[in-house]
Amino acid sequence: MACLLLFWLNQLLEWQHIFISPLYQYLDDLLCMPLVLTITLATERLYFSNNYFVLPLRYSLVAAVLVSIYFEVILPLFSPVYTPDAVDVLCYSVGVVVFQVLINRPL
Template identity: 40%
Template structure:
């Protein structure tokens, strides 16, 4: 863990824990939660988790230094592709997936949170 400082940042820990708790409740506990939480909570937290994992991998596998940060164009592309996949393409192939334009906003909020607080040199 010492060689992965990206995973010790408080926002990442909160996002990963919150996402894990959300999934644990969804599949195990089944505690009723407000619709706002069940609909958008995981979507906001997903982008900081995915982007932190990608940043850590890019720094170690992509011949970049520990000071490497994602350019804004990469963050915009990440937000765009996640939005298109989960809100545009996947609902056409899965009965469980539902296209919701507010999910795109939630992904944008998560991407902005990553950009603001996690996309920093170690």
């Protein structure tokens, strides 16, 4: 829930044209994996009716690799709006660690 709140606060600041560096540059990337993986975890738990289910680490790693390839390799090839940034990949990786350590626990 904290990740979602931080994301919305950052979006609200950007909408008001308030850009706080490095939050503006990297907070969305840092929060991406915890948000996506938490939604995935909740969906899995609902589908299987199992509150003890946790996502295996390999799922999180594959998700981070796919997000990195899509946002840092593929999208920049098709639009100048997107620029590849190795720090974004680092943020996705840190997000996986945050998810695995703090969020991905049985209820």
